[in-house]
Amino acid sequence: MKYLQKVKEQLPQTYPYLNLILNKQFIWLLVLINALLTLYTWVYFSSYETEIIHRNCFFEYEANYENIFRRNLTLAKHPECPVDWISVDDNATVIFNDDFMIDKCSFATVEWVDDFNYKLTNFQEIQNGAQLPKDKEYFHIKCSSNQDEFYTTFAKIFKKEENSDNEKINVFIYLMDSIYRQDWVENLPKSSEFLIKTLGVKTFNQYNIVGDGTISNVVPLLTSKHEHELPPVNKENKKSSYVDHVYPFIWNEFKNELGYKTLYAEDMSFIGTFQMRFVGMSKPPTDHYMRPYQLSTLKINNKPFCIGGRTHARANIEYGEDFIKRYRNTGFFGTLFISEYSHNDLNTIKYIDEDLLKFLEFFHRDIKLREKTILFVMSDHGPRFQETRRSTVGSLKERNPFLSIHIPEIFKKKYPLEFKNLEENSKRILSPFxxxxxxxxIISLEKTGKLSERNDGRAKSLFSSISKNRTCNEAGIDSFWCSCKKQETAVVNEKIIKIAKEFVNFINDFLLIDIKDKCTRLELNNVNNAYLVNKKQEYLEYIFQIETKNNDGGLYEFTAKERFNSDGSSTYIFDKKLISRINKYKNAAHCIANDYPNLRQYCFCKNQTLTSSI
Incomplete structure (x- = not known):
């Protein structure tokens, strides 16, 4: 302070305000004001989620992707895979890697038997520079040298279609599992920057799930129906049909109406979308169907996130690129679904960033492809089993996956109004429907030049005008799954605890009634929270989160309706479609997993002898 006093003495008397500024008390006041402003700014901007939840609408948060890109984050390093001894080019030629002094290689092909079995043909020797059979797609190749052996697999599409100069609009869906919309950009910064800034996709902040997990969102995406609106295909129902017999898949319409070639490729075959709980397909449902190949790779001792000497992502994306290259001039509809990097752990999503970037660069380089292909890059739902999932923010993130769409220039010029509507709909509540x-x-525009007149009362095309005031209810999204709803905290009193206990009894005495001899009877441990979300004269509707006993702390979210009876009592109603298990249950239901896969999230087998990381 001696220095300040000396400065003050040297100031001319014509600067009284500077004397005031150098006053000790005034300086401390400025410091305090600055600290308060800093604190306010930090609270306001860093706790946006709390503010949005307070306003009951998670959608109001619009991520500033540019800020993420400015960080100049580097590509995450993928776990190292071994070097491949051989490669296979687009002409089916096998090329030996000279570094390994290979003595001999042989190959076998993978054939589809059914959705749960495959056939591996006898191995045949193949020479360096020789060709694999071009009418096959899935190969196992083993090689040996004097000192070592190597085993790898390939999925390739070699068959070429005749070139055509048509103007058909192709469609390709790149789908990933369990990623909230901002987590996508945060964890995949390089591919996201290319996607948004170079490809110029539209992103949709208000894209909302319509049910629990993959099946409840992919089935509506591909069929326009909820599972419960379709004939039974689940394993425990003896009257179930094959999935492809009764599900109206959109790829069939592209094939039948437009003559397009079709693809459905999904990794993690041990928990396949149409096989984990369902009876599977009666035959390959698309022209190119990757399931037999994926089943065959389960028997190989691959390093984590590797298939042979390639990354898991590259091995799968390469198959999608082959499909695109082969049919880009004749019309195609393809869906590539990758779950390996995001299903279990948010921290491993970043490993796919480089391979996804390479795919987007491949798409962008091919001008003819880019100018006549609509590309969807999206996730099915947000994270379901992360530790943060039990929070309100975690609940909302699960409900708000990533959706982006690339529209080619030829479409924009031909259908300017439809494109304008799509741009405006980027700020509307949307669903997989x-x-x-x-x-x-897209099919209708290709056939007739007009939008389809099909109307199911809930789905709206992104090419049509959608009201900015559209609600979840109008979009066919139940309030339990909606990211934009009014709710008030319910005091955890005797009545709330009673409702929670009734729900646990609903699990024990209704859902598990047929297998109660195999599963431990659950008990209520704690009511974590409860919210009142609907208040009617005849009923109240709540959303609960509870923890149960006797199953390693099962966490459940569910909707409960309290219906008022004429005698003054209440009846509590639970809907199994509005129940979500929000922590991992691994192999706790091993004793019923094959026969009753729909009930795995509720059953804790009395005999807990098996372990699993799934």
Missing amino acids: DVHRTLID
Whole structure:
């Protein structure tokens, strides 16, 4: 302070305000004001989620992707895979890697038997520079040298279609599992920057799930229906049909109406979307169907996130690129679904960033492809089993996956109004039903030049005008799954605890009634929270989160309706479609997993002798 006093003495008397500024008390006041402003700014901007939840609408948060890109984050390093001894080019030629002094290689092909079995043909020797059979797609190749052996697999599409100069609009869906919309950009910064800034996709902040997990969102995306609206295909129902016999898949419409070639490729075959709980397909449902190959790779001792000497992502994306290259001039509809990097752990999503970037660069380089292909890059739902999932923010993130769409220039010029509507709809509440309805319109526009007149009362095409005031209810999204709803905290009193206990009894005495001899009877441990979300004269509707006993702390979210009876009592109603298990249950239900896969999230087998990381 001696220095300040000396400065003050040297100041001319014509600067009284500077004397005031150098006053000790005034300086401390400025410091305090600055600290308060800093604190306010930090609270306001860093706790946006709390503010949005307070306003009951998670959608109001619009991520500033540019800020993420400015960080100049580097590509995450993928876990190292071994070096491949051989490669296979687009002409089916096998090329030996000279570094390994290979003595001999042989190959076998993978054949589809059914959705749970495959056949591996006898191995045949193949020479360096020789060709694999071009009418096959899935190969196992083993090689040996004097000192070592190597085993790898390939999925390739070699068959070429005749070139055509048509103007058909192709469609390709790149789908990933369990990623909230901002987590996508945060964890995949390089591919996201290319996607948004170079490809110029539209992103949709208000894309909302319509059910629990993959099946409840992929089935509406591909069929326009909820599972419960379709004939039974689940394993425990003796009257179930094969999935492809009764599910109206959108790829069939592209094939039948437009003559397109079709692809469905999904990794993690041990928990396949149409096989984990369902009876599977009676035959390959698309022209190119990757399931037998994926089943065959389960028997190989691959390093984590590797298939042979390639990354898991590259091995799968390469198959999608082959499909695109082969049919880009004749018309195609393809879906590539990758779950390996995001299903179990948010921290491993980043490993796919480089391979996804390479795919997007491949798409962008091919001008003819880019100018006549609609590309969807999206996730099915947000994270379901992360530790943060039990929070309100975690609940909302699960409900708000990533959706982006690339529209080619030829489409924009031909259908300017439809494109304008799509841009405006980037700020509307949307669901998988709407994406399906958009695919229907692509078919209609290709056939007739007009939007389809199909109307199911809930789905809206992104090419049509959608009200900015559209609600979840109008979009066919139940309030339990909605990211934009009014709710008030319910005091955890005697009545709330009673409702929670009734729900646990609903699990024990209704859902598990047929297998109660195998599963431990659950008990209520704690009511973590409860919210009142609907208040009617005849009933109240709540959303609960509870923890149960006797199953390693099962966490459940569910909707409960309290219906008022004429005698003054209440009846509590639970809907199994509005129940979500939000922590991992691994192999706790091993004793019923094959026969009753729909009940795995509720059953804790009395005999807990098996372990698993799934």
